[in-house]
Amino acid sequence: MPPPEITNWLRQHYPKPTVDPEWLQACYDWVVGENQLNPATDMQRIIQDIETQLLESDLHDSMVHGTGIPAYMSNSNTPHSKLTGPPILVQIESITDVGVSAYTLNKTRIIREERKEAGEDEEGEADDEVEGEGPIPNYARSMLKLEISDGATTLKAAEYRPIPELVLGGTPLGCKVSGSSFNLYMCF
Structure with a gap:
């Protein structure tokens, strides 16, 4: 198993969804082996490399399904909602500007x-x-409409306040966003 420093760091910085233990083990083994790193002396570098791999991964492969976006959010009877609570890591599946x-x-x-x-x-x-x-x-640039996913659940969303870091034609699909409030209006 990866050292507890890694799992604790991930839980602190990316509490939701839960990183898949099998994916984490494979990632840890690859990072340590590929870069010839020693966990006793290179822990910060190992954590940085694992974070890079996580943010470049497809959350469908790297996360435990059902541990991210709350179930009520994907209920079609809920016309709109706002994500609150611990930060949830999601990836952008699609992005378009609906105000232009x-x-x-x-x-x-x-x-x-x-x-x-x-x-x-x-x-x-x-x-x-x-x-x-x-x-x-x-x-x-006006108002962006997005589809976001935690790897298992995909939601339609729209900005209700601009998120300047998101740029149509510049933000790649698969880009990760994390936060407890995304300034997004979830729409079904």
């Missing part, structure tokens, strides 16, 4: 692709009327 027209989002997507193909790598405010010139335009 699909036409505008698609137009920005096309311009972004064209400018990336032309070799541009700078993102920022751009004039989308000037063909092929300038930085890669940012997507307009």
